[in-house]
Amino acid sequence: MKSLPLIAVLTCLALPAIAQEAPGPRLFVTGAGQVEVAPDMATITLGVVTEAPGADDAMAANSRALAEVIQRLTLAGVAARDIQTSSLSVSPQWTRPEDRDDAPRIAGYRVQNMVTVRIRDLELLGGVLDSVVQGGANQLVGLTLGIADPHEAMNEARRRAVADAIGRAQVLAQASGVKLGPIVSISEGGSGMPQPMFKAEAAFAGRAMDVPIAAGELTVEASVSMSWQIEQ
Structure with a gap:
């Protein structure tokens, strides 16, 4: 009995190479936006420092003075949560x-007890400072002005940053004789609200003060980076 020859057939499949198109020329631009906003709140850090021969006496005197300060803050309309x-x-x-x-x-012994207070009505700030000093506060570490809800101001700064980037891109495209295509990418850079802070540490000796506060304005800033395809 004859054996039949085994014929192996190998078929090679040629896979077509997939060529990736290189991205075309692009224009990259950064835009910035700013909004000036009047502050509507303040954060202050103040407290009481007492000294006595014994630690217990220093702590007791401090507790009495700070309790008076907190009571005056409450009477001035500052909520307990603040x-x-x-x-x-x-x-x-x-x-x-x-x-x-x-x-x-x-x-x-020296006892120092500090509290951070949020004042949500700037018209009360000068009177609050005057009241707590009369109540026994003898340390003021810092005062910061801010905005209770900065979201709308930050969104407006973002809109202005995008408009600034688009304007820059149009000027650059026109000056270089090219035409802008569709937007390829957009990303937000740094954004924030610088807060004016008065850090001078002051010591008071129970003196009444009529404290003037100039609120001024805060600058809310935003930046964006955008890129466009340049049409051929």
Whole structure:
């Protein structure tokens, strides 16, 4: 019995190469937008510093004074949710011995209790500062002006940034003799609301003050990066 020869047929399939088209020329532009807005709120950090020979006495005196400050804030119309303790410290006060061989001694204790307060009506700010100083606050660390709801101002700044980018692109295209095609990409860069902050630390000795506050304006900023296809 004869065996039949086995014939193997190998078929090679040629796959067509897929050529990717290189992107055409593009124009990249960055635009910026700004909006001037009057602040409508303030954040202040203030508190009480007391000193006494004993830590308990210093803490008790501080607690009494700060309770009076918080009560005055409440009477001025500041809500409890807008008053928050930001720091509390108790530290010994050392004497410097005249003789270097003598060890330093504790002469007393210093207690500092600070609260951060949001004032949602700027017309109340000057009166609030005056009231808390009379109530016993003797430390003012900082005052920041801001906007309670900055979203609409930021959106307007974004719209102006896009308009600025489009205007720049049109000028560049016209100057270079090309025609803009469709927008290829758009991305937002940095945006924010710089806040004027008064950081000077002031100490008061229970003196009443008539504090003038100049609110001025805040600048809300936005930037965008855009690219266009350049038509051939």
